[in-house]
Amino acid sequence: MDNNFHPVDSEGRLPASHPVTIGADAEVGDRAILLPGAWVAPGAKVPAGAVVSRRFGPLGDAAGAVDEAASGETGPRVPVRVGPLGRLLGALDVARGAWFLRACERGTRVHAGGRVIVRSVGRIRIGSHAVFLGGMIASSLECGPSGSIEVGNRTIFNYGVALVAECSIRVGDNCQFGSYVRISDVEDGRRAPVVIGDDVWVAHGATIGPGVTVGAGSVISAGSRVTTDVPPYSLAIGNPARSMSLGLRSDRSHVAIASPEGGAQP
Numbered sequence: 647m648d649n650n651f652h653p654v655d656s657e658g659r660l661p662a663s664h665p666v667t668i669g670a671d672a673e674v675g676d677r678a679i680l681l682p683g684a685w686v687a688p689g690a691k692v693p694a695g696a697v698v699s700r701r702f703g704p705l706g707d708a709a710g711a712v713d714e715a716a717s718g719e720t721g722p723r724v725p726v727r728v729g730p731l732g733r734l735l736g737a738l739d740v741a742r743g744a745w746f747l748r749a750c751e752r753g754t755r756v757h758a759g760g761r762v763i764v765r766s767v768g769r770i771r772i773g774s775h776a777v778f779l780g781g782m783i784a785s786s787l788e789c790g791p792s793g794s795i796e797v798g799n800r801t802i803f804n805y806g807v808a809l810v811a812e813c814s815i816r817v818g819d820n821c822q823f824g825s826y827v828r829i830s831d832v833e834d835g836r837r838a839p840v841v842i843g844d845d846v847w848v849a850h851g852a853t854i855g856p857g858v859t860v861g862a863g864s865v866i867s868a869g870s871r872v873t874t875d876v877p878p879y880s881l882a883i884g885n886p887a888r889s890m891s892l893g894l895r896s897d898r899s900h901v902a903i904a905s906p907e908g909g910a911q912p
Contacts, residue, residue, distance in 0.1 A: 669703070677883065679865065697865060697881070739777075747772055750787070753799065760784060760805065767791045768811065773799035773819065781805020781825065793831070798844065803827075813837050818844035818862065829854045843878065864889075 666680050669688030674680070676694045686692060687703020696702075736757070743758035749766055753774030760780020764770065768789035776797055778785050783806035789795050793811035798819035807823050809815055810830040816839070817829075827848050831840045838857030842848075846860050849868035854860065861878030871885040880889040 672703075677867070677881065743778070746778075762787065765789070766795075768793035768795075770795045772797045773801065775800045777802045778807075779804050783826070804850075811840075814839040815842075816840070817842045818846065820844055821846045821848070823848045824850035824852070824868065826851045827853070831856045 664683035666682065666684045668674065668680075668686045669690065671689045672686045673691045674686070675692055675696065678692045678694060679697045680686070680692075681697065681699035683700060684698040685701045685703075686698065687701070690703035692698055692702060739757040739759055740755050742760070743752070743756040743762075746758050746762040747756060747764060747770075749764050750770040750772050752772045753776070755775050756772050757775070757777040758780070759778065761784040762778045763784050763786040766787065766789040768791055770787055770789050771794075773796075776799065779802070781804065785803050785805060785807040786809070787795055788808070788810045790812040793813055793815075795809055795811045795815045795817075797817045798821065800819055801817055801821040801823075803823045804825040804827075806826040808828045808830075810828075810832065812832040815829055815831055821842060821844070827850070829840055829842075830853075831837060833856050836856050840854060840856065841859040842854070843860060843862030843864070845863045846866070847864075848854070848860075848866040849870075851869045852866045852872065853870070854866070854872045858872050858875060860866065860872070860876045860882075861880065863879040864876050865881045866872060866876070866887070867881065867883035869885065870883055870887040872882055872887045874886070874889075876882045876887070876889050877891070880891055882889045
């Protein structure tokens with residue numbers, strides 16, 4: 647993907663595209679993910695399960711590769727222009743957010759592209775520039791009398807996402823949740839807090855259960871059922887989910903450029 651297809655700024659604009667480039671004779675392993683700005687060097691081998699969001703390949707593939715990767719500059723950015731209609735739609739999203747989330751504490755410019763169901767006798771706080779996308783099924787936030795839900799800044803929810811808290815659910819900044827994701831801190835009488843770190847991506851239909859901590863920078867694969875902790879920068883996949891390291895993720899500064907010889911470790 648060359649962008650994230652979500653309106654995330656104050657005027658409801660799509661994020662700028664960042665080209666994705668795969669060089670000649672490069673190989674991309676099973677379940678690998680190439681995010682906006684990924685650049686795979688000619689002949690490089692991206693291992694299974696890796697997540698690439700910057701330059702990936704041998705040090706000698708181009709002059710200045712390390713500096714470029716460390717700075718995050720991966721290629722020309724496509725300019726984004728917004729007309730009056732875009733501004734109007736962005737304002738409508740903010741107005742919907744204020745209405746549907748009126749029972750919640752909110753940061754600035756929280757967007758709702760469609761209906762969000764809130765059932766709360768506890769505490770819900772939504773961070774600034776968070777986005778609830780519209781769709782066929784409304785997202786829902788349910789919070790019991792002793793429960794709390796905290797959502798970080800710039801976190802994005804697709805349609806049909808459900809958060810159910812009897813004690814505590816905490817979601818970090820810059821997270822993305824696909825459609826029909828369910829997060830609950832209670833199941834079969836067991837209650838335990840759920841913590842999701844910054845920059846986590848949870849794909850369509852995944853379930854996260856009580857007591858789970860998902861480390862920063864991790865990816866939860868579509869349809870996975872997560873019942874145990876996921877370390878930072880890991881890929882969780884399966885039912886029940888197993889985690890494998892994303893230590894080769896190219897946006898981590900200490901491994902920004904690599905010529906890997908192995909794959910992700912289970």
